[in-house]
Amino acid sequence: MEDHATTVESRLNALGHTIPVPPTPRANYTPGKVIGDKLYLSGQIPFVDEVLAATGKLGDDVTMAEGQKLAALAALNSHGAARQVLGTLEGVSVANLNVFVACAPSFAEHHIVANGASDVLKAAFGPGEAIPRTAVGVPSLPLNAPVEIQLLLTISAA
Numbered sequence: 001m002e003d004h005a006t007t008v009e010s011r012l013n014a015l016g017h018t019i020p021v022p023p024t025p026r027a028n029y030t031p032g033k034v035i036g037d038k039l040y041l042s043g044q045i046p047f048v049d050e051v052l053a054a055t056g057k058l059g060d061d062v063t064m065a066e067g068q069k070l071a072a073l074a075a076l077n078s079h080g081a082a083r084q085v086l087g088t089l090e091g092v093s094v095a096n097l098n099v100f101v102a103c104a105p106s107f108a109e110h111h112i113v114a115n116g117a118s119d120v121l122k123a124a125f126g127p128g129e130a131i132p133r134t135a136v137g138v139p140s141l142p143l144n145a146p147v148e149i150q151l152l153l154t155i156s157a158a
Contacts, residue, residue: 008079008089008124015123017072019089022080023047026143031081038095039153041081045145046073055144058137059107062146068116071099074149075120082153091156094121097133098150102141110135117149 009019022031022044032041046053058067083089099114101107114135121131141148 007126008092011126012076012079012120012124017076017120017123019079019083020048020076022077022084023050032085034085034155037155039082039085039092039155041078041085041151041153043100043142043148043150044074044077044081045142045148046070047077048073052143052145054146056146057102057104057107058109058113058146059104064109064112067101067113067146068119070145071113071116071147071149072120074147075117075151078149078151079120079124082151086155089124092125093154093156094125094129094131094151095154096152097121097131099133099135100138100141100148100150101135102139102144102146103137107137110137113147117147 029042032039053073054062054066054070056062082092097117099117101110101113114133118131122129
């Protein structure tokens with residue numbers, strides 16, 4: 001039987017994605033915490049090699065396509081945080097996804113930006129993975145990031 005972590009990584013690799021090493025925390029928090037069969041992950045923003053990939057707000061400084069790519073990067077960082085906490089992604093499933101979009105007051109396409117994160121999660125865990133989510137607009141995010149995602153994962157008893 002094929003290892004789920006290998007499947008997750010190979011699926012992402014086939015799309016040109018790599019699960020990164022999580023960025024160094026910039027404040028007083030831990031990347032994630034296991035409680036029972038749940039892994040609560042801290043919010044992730046779109047870092048690439050310890051550098052924020054973009055700053056600004058959707059509808060002002062950041063385009064929809066850029067926002068989707070940034071949400072995808074944040075999702076990949078969540079994979080890295082989950083792997084760091086658990087040591088593997090075997091037996092992991094998405095329980096809930098929250099997507100926060102820093103945006104201009106008139107911006108109303110939060111759900112489209114969130115698709116960037118949902119698409120990465122579906123690619124990683126398979127087309128049958130259900131992704132319950134919330135997407136909201138906010139006036140600002142840490143370090144002037146355009147997007148932040150927060151994941152709640154379930155861990156199967158294998």
